Amino acid sequence: MRKLVFLINSLHNTGGTERMTTLLANYWANKGGVSVCIVSIHKGEKPFFELSNEVKIYYIKKSRKSNIYIGYLPNLFKVRKIARNIQPDYWIDVCSAMSLISIPALIGMNIRILSWEHFNANVEWNPITSNLARRLAARYAEKIVVLTQDDKSIFKMRYHADNVVCIPNPITIRVDKPSPLDVRCVLAIGRFTYQKGFDMLIDAWALTKCRKEGWQLRIVGGGELESSLRKQALCLNLDSIVFEPFCQDVISLYRNASMYVMSSRFEGLPLVLIEALAMGLPIVSFDCETGPKDIVDNGVNGVLVPTGDVEMLAKEIDELAGNVARQHLYAKHALTKSEEFKVEKIIHLWEKLIK
Template sequence: MKNICFLEGDISRSGGTERVTSIIANELAKRKDEFNILILSICKRNDQLFFYLEPNIKITTVFAQPDYNGKKEFFKIVYKIRKFLKENSVDILIDVDTILDIYGIPATRFNKTKIVSWEHFNFYENLGVKLRDYGRKLAAKYSDVIVTLTKEDKNYFKQNLKIKHNIYTIYNPLILTKKNNDYDLNSKIILSAGRLTYQKGFDMLVEVAKEVLMHNDEWKWIILGEGEDRKKLETQIHKYGLDGKVILKGNVEDIDSFYDKASIFVLTSRFEGFGLVLTEAKTFKLPCISFKCKAGPNEIILNDVNGYLIESFDLNEMAEKIRYLINSELKRKQFSDNALNDTEKFQLDFIKKQWIDLLNNL
């Protein structure tokens, strides 16, 4: 049996990183004869986990308190991780986000623990944290394996860094299945989802909504998710007279019911690591429209087959394509019928096998 540890920043959060970590960890934890799964979280700001974890997964935190200084307490963090790895005889440490390589790699130097660097954004985005760039350089030199979420991003790593060991692409898995009704051609709801942050481009979404909804009074645009840009977006929505038309729903537990009732799914991100919400929308047969941002949408949407890929960040083209879909039931039906084309590569069983093979071959 192999002891596998996921190193997380905060496993209690509601982000896509934590969601995918929980899925993969749970799938591995079900194979009790092969893997013992542990999660080491730098901190845990919420008492309750947002995503379910199998009861046989052991969760430990580096710091009991939620506030810590990652730079000032660098050596303390590395020491605690190293001690945890030794006490639990960890065979493989998976750093969830390459910024954690600044801790995980020193903690695994000169011991038996193998290290996997799991990129969750893309090579060209550091989210304003230069340490993330440094973590990627460490990963290229010292990690036993780097895992990217897209082939596009794998190429960015190979073009910019000399990778000493192996680099693989493992997509995020499809995790929702169509449960209720067939695609509703009569729906007049546009749906978007993600954290209300600069990355997700909801400020651009509101600009597009202003052009789309002014001539389509029966349509509404629902945004699922919460974040630091809420007040700014509320002000922008009110400024354009879109109150009640563009609706900020916040975090919801029944996200599948929103997918089920929607007509079109739109992604306006400035950048992605993958674009998990697009794959979720496709399982509900939704036509998808997205900017061709780095990295992910190009490998999820088949342009003019089950959605549209829009040049980043052409707001006029985005508005034009949404208006066209609104006015063409035939095109929406065509995209819906083709929604699951090219999705075999995202199926959970396939993704799970890739992870199992990777871990068993280390």
């Protein structure tokens, strides 16, 4: 029986890394012949996404959130002890930051380490630790798994890594019917952080004409900038913006929208855009360095806008909102494009990696 371990910062958050880890863990655990464990640095009330009962969870810290490097040495020993007990064949770091923990902790153990990078490889969460973690992964991990070909090139050029493979994220929702595109709603989903650029989206929305024609902007998420974003919308008198918390029923969110907009400053491979494709939503997105152009074929299933160009973002939202035929044409091509991200195809790539 193969044994797999995922090391992740947290399971209680609502992001793509948590969703993807849960999907792969559930797949292998339910398949049979594979033992799956997840080691989570932090402990929330419960995992946000439903986990199979066959997946065993270990927690390193009792806190919900903290600096992962506080108590660094004791954490290394805890991870090593867990690894000794499990004796896994493969150890998958969910985000290259985990390499700073797993690679030292697993020294001398016959365990194959895979570093699963979920972010743009040029983005640094810390000027020291991000580079160190990626250099460790480039040297000591068996494989680095990235989400886009651009990230593969960045790892090769910047970190001299020749152990990089590209496996995109798959569609994680089950779609029975695509959106009928009959609700005048623009949808945006994500954490309320600087990365997601909702401040720019709100500024763009203030410039749109469609908001005065019955269109609504629905921003779904939560996070540290929620109060400032709400204040921004209030100061601009934008009563056509609705803020909502994350929910498990994401399909209903997509089905009750006629357009998806993404305003991120940077991304890895945004799962929300892949889900929007699967639901047949036309897309307007900033063309940040990695991610959107792998999903959106400009002028075919959506529109790519130069990152940070708020006026252009508003213009493209208006043009799409005012052209129903174009909405349906983009939607048709979105469904075709979504075939590239079917879960069966992506799982096959992982199966080839973990033999």
